[in-house]
Amino acid sequence: MIRLEVNDIRKNFGGRQVLNGVSFKVNGPERIGLIGPNGAGKTTLTNVLDGAIKPTSGTVYLNGKRIDPLPSFKVAQAGFGRTFQVSRAFRRMTVIENLYVPALALNPTAHRRDFREQAMEVLAFLTIEHLRNEYAQALSGGQLKLLELARLLMLDPAIMVLDEPFAGVHPKLIEIILRYIHRVNEAGKAVIIISHDMDTIFSLSKRLLVLSYGDLIADDDPQVVKKDPTVIEAYLGQDEEDEPVNSQDG
Amino acid sequence: MKKHIPHIVGALAVLFLVAFPLSYRGTNYDYIMHLWITGLFYAILASSWSLLAGYAGQFSFGHMAFMAIGAYTTGLFSNYVFLSSAATHTCTEFKLGSTYLVLLDPIGVTVAKQSCLDLAQAAWPSGVVVTQPSLLWGIVLGVLVGGLFGLVIGALVLRLRSAYLALFTIGFSEILRAGISAEISVTRGQAGLEVPPLFPDGISLLGVTFSASDKLPPYYVMLFLFLVCMAVMVGLERSRFGLFIRSLREDEEAAAALGVNTVRYKILVFVITSMMAAAAGAVQAHYIGIISPNILILLQMSIVIAMAVIGGLESIVAAAVGAVIISFTIEFLRTSFTIGSVTIDMSIWRLVFFGLLLMLTLRFRRNGLIHPIFLWFSRGGVKQETVAKRMAARGDTELDKIEDLA
Numbered sequence: 167m168i169r170l171e172v173n174d175i176r177k178n179f180g181g182r183q184v185l186n187g188v189s190f191k192v193n194g195p196e197r198i199g200l201i202g203p204n205g206a207g208k209t210t211l212t213n214v215l216d217g218a219i220k221p222t223s224g225t226v227y228l229n230g231k232r233i234d235p236l237p238s239f240k241v242a243q244a245g246f247g248r249t250f251q252v253s254r255a256f257r258r259m260t261v262i263e264n265l266y267v268p269a270l271a272l273n274p275t276a277h278r279r280d281f282r283e284q285a286m287e288v289l290a291f292l293t294i295e296h297l298r299n300e301y302a303q304a305l306s307g308g309q310l311k312l313l314e315l316a317r318l319l320m321l322d323p324a325i326m327v328l329d330e331p332f333a334g335v336h337p338k339l340i341e342i343i344l345r346y347i348h349r350v351n352e353a354g355k356a357v358i359i360i361s362h363d364m365d366t367i368f369s370l371s372k373r374l375l376v377l378s379y380g381d382l383i384a385d386d387d388p389q390v391v392k393k394d395p396t397v398i399e400a401y402l403g404q405d406e407e408d409e410p411v412n413s414q415d416g
Numbered sequence: 417m418k419k420h421i422p423h424i425v426g427a428l429a430v431l432f433l434v435a436f437p438l439s440y441r442g443t444n445y446d447y448i449m450h451l452w453i454t455g456l457f458y459a460i461l462a463s464s465w466s467l468l469a470g471y472a473g474q475f476s477f478g479h480m481a482f483m484a485i486g487a488y489t490t491g492l493f494s495n496y497v498f499l500s501s502a503a504t505h506t507c508t509e510f511k512l513g514s515t516y517l518v519l520l521d522p523i524g525v526t527v528a529k530q531s532c533l534d535l536a537q538a539a540w541p542s543g544v545v546v547t548q549p550s551l552l553w554g555i556v557l558g559v560l561v562g563g564l565f566g567l568v569i570g571a572l573v574l575r576l577r578s579a580y581l582a583l584f585t586i587g588f589s590e591i592l593r594a595g596i597s598a599e600i601s602v603t604r605g606q607a608g609l610e611v612p613p614l615f616p617d618g619i620s621l622l623g624v625t626f627s628a629s630d631k632l633p634p635y636y637v638m639l640f641l642f643l644v645c646m647a648v649m650v651g652l653e654r655s656r657f658g659l660f661i662r663s664l665r666e667d668e669e670a671a672a673a674l675g676v677n678t679v680r681y682k683i684l685v686f687v688i689t690s691m692m693a694a695a696a697g698a699v700q701a702h703y704i705g706i707i708s709p710n711i712l713i714l715l716q717m718s719i720v721i722a723m724a725v726i727g728g729l730e731s732i733v734a735a736a737v738g739a740v741i742i743s744f745t746i747e748f749l750r751t752s753f754t755i756g757s758v759t760i761d762m763s764i765w766r767l768v769f770f771g772l773l774l775m776l777t778l779r780f781r782r783n784g785l786i787h788p789i790f791l792w793f794s795r796g797g798v799k800q801e802t803v804a805k806r807m808a809a810r811g812d813t814e815l816d817k818i819e820d821l822a
Contacts, residue, residue, distance in 0.1 A: 216673055217672075218669055218672070218673065237672065237677075237679070238669070238672035238673050239672045239673075239674075239675050239676055239677045239678065242672070242673055242674055242675040243675045247673070247674075248673055250670065250673075254667045254669070254670040255670075256662065256663050256666035256667060256670070256671075257666060258662070258665075258666060258730070259659075259662055259663065259666060263659060263662075266659055267659055267660065267663045267671065267674050267676060268674040268675050270656045270659060270660075271656075271660070271674055271675030271676045271677075272675050278659075295805070296802055296805030296806045297802060299795070299798045299801060299802070300798060300802055317674060321674055321675060
């Protein structure tokens, strides 16, 4: 049973409070959306969760193990995976080599050949099997997003944070990414999706977290969040038909 | 078959290197052998630097410093460490069973001064045996000290990248050079430290006796070291180590997020490449016979970098081949020539030629001049394979559509 506990995480950057006591829990294979305006602290929160940056205060537990003081690679080995807002594929390595990195990092005595079949399956699922021997730098932006997702499958984390997986991606590839999210979720993994694509995130998520300037202002069912006045004011705004007609002065 | 051609050529090249000294009969035998020994020395340095910089992305300018650490460690060891069957009571010494390990006092630059061991020997009765430990221990010690410094520098530069790493390692190299120059009493500074030949009493191989100054024994020692280093590096390149150091070159943070212990591999690559540079330096010191702080000047480092870049930074073998070719080219370009009344002094201008070649390579062939040849053999079919697979996939899709319509 996956259990992530984020307790009162605060992060200051030179006096600027980026995360202001964020707390939430993930229980089991949930599908969670994380939204918020630019600068809300979504990526910083992800960086804190994956150990890339240390919180100023607060704790993070993954399946009962405290992970916030651990270095990134140990957090990954403990079962936390993430993708990046801007693709960070290993560009001067082939597609399949990109997949071998997490597989071998997790299995100290294994060889590349042990994961070849699995890697091919993953690439086939994400429709980039034909690119397996190409250097990642030859891939398009959308294909790089798919490659990052493929790498994550090889890491096989219990919980994954996908940072803007749909940004700048062709609708056909978005379909593939959605299929991916459903598959990993059905396979028992918790998925947190960060996105500005409201339609997709509302239809995809079963639970929505809203960050605004370092505060977690909502954590509920997407349909409830949609109507939350605090969220509407801070981020979503009102539908045009709901907006009051302003009488012009004078 | 095409993919195997580099392996076949590699095996033939090794056979050539092994057979060359036995079959070459030119009158300039010693000169050509000297060029090969120097070429192999630079090949170890350039290929190990390519592992550090090209694979792991650690653009260190301190590689020659590690080479110098190996050279000076074995140089100091062979000048200062002796074994004696009796206590000197004048030198620093340690009792090891029935033998004393004697460390001489600083020798300084004046030859008139008698060492503490000389003084002790004058007072000893006959029968006291003084020997020098095998020079191999000096080389091994040089490699270990090189690795230790690699560990320290690797740990210190963990958070440094690109220009900061380069500046830090230049600083380290210059500090070492200044330190060696300053410690005249121990290192003899710019006067140079004499290092005994690899086989001071000569050596017999297959019934043939070679003197201490013969080129064949040091050639085979350097070749052996070169082949060992290449085998280790190629093995590492193909292992998880190679994969991980390339991932940290590409994106350290992303590699860590995928479970790679980036700190461990970054330090390891420094240690391994430093040990190889130190080993090359130690053997070369015994071959050349004298070392000075000038082996650390930035020009020397630049030559190694240029060799690796021109050969191909992201290929250990290409960097080694590039080093040998450039090592020979630099030497053959020494010959000055005259155009009309103007004499071109090639001893200076050859470096200009070399610099231009480096600049042109960086501008137009970032993969180097040798590496693309290897890539043509190993990856020549990748593009066609990708296109063929894509077309096949499209064909299947079209077929599915037709079947669906039917």
